[in-house]
Amino acid sequence: MIDENLLEQFGAGIIFIKKGDVLFEEGDTAKYFYQIKSGEVKMNNYNDEGKEFIQSIFAVGSCFGEPPLFIDKPYPANGVAILDSEIYAIAKEAFFKLLFVHPEAHLSMTVNLAQRLYFKSVMASEISSQEPEHRILKLIDYFKETVSKLKPADRYKVELTRQQIADLTGLRVETVIRSIKALEKKGFLTIEDRKVYR
């Protein structure tokens, strides 16, 4: 989201983390701004019974975990690498200085937050009040449109596992599997070689 040269210019370091490594945990104090140079990161929670909920998945170029920097609250979720990754990290103070000196970077941050708030709004309404099939379709369309930047007419291969879809929608794997089958039967998507296309 923020120009990489700018990040380096303001003293960004690079953190190397392997798949499964934890960058920060729920409750930790936020001290750095993070942006993905390569790899992929998720933010998640576990409920009392140990069930995972994935807040979001962040890909190359995305920044994440800034809200706590702005509002001086601890992280509301864990940050975990889902692929081996390189992460730009820049200290809170340097980050604020960067925003102050570069209003255009500040604006792109704001736009980014607005974008994520928008996604959360859509998913919140889905999760709370729609049937599994509806939820899953909405999530897939969101990833197709926003993450992969494809048009509705394009053919999109869903790279999420059934388990990830479950954790993103608050459903169970079995329910996701069954719903996806039902959606295929209804013609909303196709399954080829166990992969979902939409």
Add this chain to the structure above:
Amino acid sequence: MIDENLLEQFGAGIIFIKKGDVLFEEGDTAKYFYQIKSGEVKMNNYNDEGKEFIQSIFAVGSCFGEPPLFIDKPYPANGVAILDSEIYAIAKEAFFKLLFVHPEAHLSMTVNLAQRLYFKSVMASEISSQEPEHRILKLIDYFKETVSKLKPADRYKVELTRQQIADLTGLRVETVIRSIKALEKKGFLTIEDRKVYR
């Protein structure tokens, strides 16, 4: 969120709406920045079966409905007055100019978005993976802490109706009523004269 003098200085108008009046609808193009001078506003969705989901409730001093301004997308939900209200409205262009000329206002906008994203994260995880009683308690604590700015030790009177709690948590009124009773029995809150205290 933004200083009222500043709003007026940049040509803000005031809109008078009565309880129940709709300010904008899901799908509308966002053209104005809104901030509450008096009254209260909610943003909501209706699912296919007509069940309401309340995204948030905004009180005096809060702004709302900005994300679509920043990302050029239509409103993801309706904006409806829940009390007779006076709303500052300022055109999109003037709003951006204001942010550009007043970086401190821009920062407070960013902080505000971060705050809301934080709330959405917490509630998303709650809604998707916790039991009714847990969800309700979290919501009440959020309102106590963030909307009413009270300390945990303070006594807080919940001004939300059971129906509103249901629509905010994605539950049904009956479930909310029964859960609140159960929570009282367990000593997590008290009910006096049908009002909930925490």
Add this chain to the structure above:
DNA sequence: TTACTGTTATGATTTGGGTCATAAAGTGCT
């Protein structure tokens, strides 16, 4: 007072998604 509306309340019944069990297909590693 009555009539009306919104909110809280409670019991009976139903059902959709969770849970549990089990297995097959695919993937990666030695």
Add this chain to the structure above:
DNA sequence: AGCACTTTATGACCCAAATCATAACAGTAA
């Protein structure tokens, strides 16, 4: 090739929350 692990898949059963029905109470407008 063999082994361990992950992902997808399916059937059977269960249960918590939704649904349906009904009513009492509070507030307020006529």
